[in-house]
Amino acid sequence: MAKSTEKTSKAIVEIRKAPRIIPFVATGAVIGLVVSVITVLTIKAPGNFFGYVLVWGTAIFAALGLIVSVVLDQISQARVKRLDATKIER
Numbered sequence: 001m002a003k004s005t006e007k008t009s010k011a012i013v014e015i016r017k018a019p020r021i022i023p024f025v026a027t028g029a030v031i032g033l034v035v036s037v038i039t040v041l042t043i044k045a046p047g048n049f050f051g052y053v054l055v056w057g058t059a060i061f062a063a064l065g066l067i068v069s070v071v072l073d074q075i076s077q078a079r080v081k082r083l084d085a086t087k088i089e090r
Helices: 021-043 047-078
Strands: 007-015 081-089
Touching (some): 021 047
Antiparallel strands (some): 007 081
């Protein structure tokens, strides 16, 4: 019967909840799309104005979604928990 040798190594691990960026950007873009459509329909502007408002409104709200996700990521980095972990290798 062979002896089993176990090697252990210690490390410090960080645990945190990080937000996913794509859902924030996509949600911002959808909100921007809805707000742009509502804005254009209430103003009753010409056709090419509709395109400008649609593109710029969607882009601005997508950028705001990106900014929100980056701020939440920074907050989650500030609340990171550090633990000592032991890895057992066989």
